[in-house]
Amino acid sequence: xxxxxxxxxxxxxxxxxxxxxxxxxxxxxxxxxxxxxxxxxxxxxxxxxxxxxxxxxxxxxxxxxxxxxxxxxxxxxxxxxxxxxxxxxxxxxxxxxxxxxxxxxxxxxxxxxxxxxxxxxxxxxxxxxxxxxxxxxxxxxxxxxxxxxxxxxxxxxxxxxxxxxxxxxxxxxxxxxxxxxxxxxxxxxxxxxxxxxxxxxxxxxxxxxxxxxxxxxxxxxxxxxxxxxxxxxxxxxxxxxxxxxxxxxxxxxxxxxxxxxxxxxxxxxxxxxxxxxxxxxxxxxxxxxxxxxxxxx
Numbered sequence: 001x002x003x004x005x006x007x008x009x010x011x012x013x014x015x016x017x018x019x020x021x022x023x024x025x026x027x028x029x030x031x032x033x034x035x036x037x038x039x040x041x042x043x044x045x046x047x048x049x050x051x052x053x054x055x056x057x058x059x060x061x062x063x064x065x066x067x068x069x070x071x072x073x074x075x076x077x078x079x080x081x082x083x084x085x086x087x088x089x090x091x092x093x094x095x096x097x098x099x100x101x102x103x104x105x106x107x108x109x110x111x112x113x114x115x116x117x118x119x120x121x122x123x124x125x126x127x128x129x130x131x132x133x134x135x136x137x138x139x140x141x142x143x144x145x146x147x148x149x150x151x152x153x154x155x156x157x158x159x160x161x162x163x164x165x166x167x168x169x170x171x172x173x174x175x176x177x178x179x180x181x182x183x184x185x186x187x188x189x190x191x192x193x194x195x196x197x198x199x200x201x202x203x204x205x206x207x208x209x210x211x212x213x214x215x216x217x218x219x220x221x222x223x224x225x226x227x228x229x230x231x232x233x234x235x236x237x238x239x240x241x242x243x244x245x246x247x248x249x250x251x252x253x254x255x256x257x258x259x260x261x262x263x264x265x266x267x268x269x270x271x272x273x274x275x276x277x278x279x280x281x282x283x284x285x286x287x288x289x290x291x292x293x294x295x296x297x
Contacts, residue, residue, distance in 0.1 A: 040056075200230075223286070
């Protein structure tokens, strides 16, 4: 019923963060009605120990009917400079079968020259990009952008042939106009845990996200992790309209990291389909149709 645009797995059980093994991920997929999914390597040390692209390829080769590989390259790779020949790496992994680049999430500004260099090479090689964002520098992971996402917009302008998937709290919190900039994400507490909040309640005024979708056809939407579901569910009148308007560029996803992780988006989409808030065609496109077409499945 579903194809997952965004998932993670490690070949062997990992320390500290208990990411799924491929077998555990497939067990969840079977229980949730997910036919197959995109595996995104984690390579930025800000969030976890770097993962080899070869591990992703190995899992995809082991389960070719269930996993689609993406590659991931840290923009600081090779020369730690803005002229690093990252296209060599991207072409290598594209030719090995990787369908995209991501999840890109070093804690650098979106407009940092090394990040822009990576995006330029991704455009040249023909790989779409999935990235995660942050509302702070240091003490976090993800590409930093300012309120209003001006750095993302400039990137969409600079690379019109690069498909960029918006993902995560910094992106999806701006489906509506922010009440305060701190609604964009969470900060880590010195003693452990996180503090922060996401926007809630009806959308009184549209934010920049729907405006960027209308203005830039190379912007796509990764609906994985609960922040996208929160953005849609917070206003049950506006959410279905958003799905309907951008139905051709929105992709179901889970961002499954650990085995017990809840995926509320599934019930939300099913409920809105069954209650006629979205029609069957919109549901099918978002659930898997767009992924089948985009990934050439």
